[in-house]
Amino acid sequence: EIVMTQSPATLSVSPGEGATLSCRASQSVSSSLAWYQQKPGQAPRLLIYGASTRATGVPARFSGTGSGTEFTLTISSLQSEDFAIYYCQQYNNWPPWTFGQGTRVEIK
Amino acid sequence: EVQLVESGGGLVQPGGSLRLSCAASGFTFKSYNMKWVRQAPGKGLEWISYISSSGTTIYYADSVKGRFTISRDNAQNSLYLEMNSLRDEDTAVYYCVRGGNYYVYWGQGTLVTVSS
Numbered sequence: 692e693i694v695m696t697q698s699p700a701t702l703s704v705s706p707g708e709g710a711t712l713s714c715r716a717s718q719s720v721s722s723s724l725a726w727y728q729q730k731p732g733q734a735p736r737l738l739i740y741g742a743s744t745r746a747t748g749v750p751a752r753f754s755g756t757g758s759g760t761e762f763t764l765t766i767s768s769l770q771s772e773d774f775a776i777y778y779c780q781q782y783n784n785w786p787p788w789t790f791g792q793g794t795r796v797e798i799k
Numbered sequence: 800e801v802q803l804v805e806s807g808g809g810l811v812q813p814g815g816s817l818r819l820s821c822a823a824s825g826f827t828f829k830s831y832n833m834k835w836v837r838q839a840p841g842k843g844l845e846w847i848s849y850i851s852s853s854g855t856t857i858y859y860a861d862s863v864k865g866r867f868t869i870s871r872d873n874a875q876n877s878l879y880l881e882m883n884s885l886r887d888e889d890t891a892v893y894y895c896v897r898g899g900n901y902y903v904y905w906g907q908g909t910l911v912t913v914s915s
Contacts, residue, residue, distance in 0.1 A: 725902075727844075734894055734906065734907060735905060747903075782901055786858040786860070787846055787861075788834075790845070790846070792843045793843045
C-alpha cells in the first residue's frame with residue numbers, strides 16, 4: 692500500500708498571501724496524483740488531477756507540480772473561500788486508492 | 800446534471816447491519832465504475848470499496864473486507880453497500896463517488912453512527 696504524507700498539518704496564511712502544500716508518496720506514483728479541497732459539511736471537490744491539470748472550473752491561482760514521490764499544491768493568492776482542508780490522493784498503484792491525511796489552511 | 804444521492808445511514812449498535820444506497824442520475828450509470836469513500840468525524844478520507852461498471856470486478860479496503868459488500872443495479876441506476884458486523888470505528892460519513900481513479904462527482908454523504 693502506498694502511504695501518502697502531507698505537510699504541514701496546518702498552514703496559517705493571511706488573505707492575499709500564497710500557500711504551498713506538500714504531499715509525499717512512500718513510493719513513486721508517477722503523475723497519478725490528485726488534489727481535493729474540502730470545506731466543513733461539504734463533500735470534497737476535485738482541484739487537480741494528473742499532478743498538474745486543473746479540473747473544470749478551478750481558478751488559475753491553484754497549481755500543482757511534481758512527479759514520482761514529491762508533489763506540491765500552490766495557491767498563489769489566497770481568497771476567503773480557499774480556507775479549507777486539502778487532500779492529496781494517489782491512483783497509480785491500486786487497490787487501495789490512498790489519500791494523505793490532509794492539510795488545513797487557516798486564516799492567520 | 801450529475802447527481803449522486805446517498806441514503807440509508809443512521810444509528811446502529813455494534814455488531815449490527817446497515818444497507819446504504821446511492822441513487823445516480825444525469826449520466827449513463829452503467830458505463831461508470833463506482834466507489835464508496837468514507838470519512839470518520841474530524842478525520843481524513845478513506846477509500847473502502849470499488850465496483851466496475853459491469854459489476855464483475857470488486858475491491859475492498861482491508862478495514863472492511865469480509866464485512867461489507869458492494870453491489871450495483873444498472874437497471875435501477877443504483878449503487879449499494881451492505882455493511883455487517885459494524886464496529887465503532889465504522890462511524891463515518893459515507894460518500895458515493897463516480898469514477899475509477901480520481902473523483903469529480905461525489906454524493907452529499909450519509910452518516911453512519913455505530914454506538915450502543
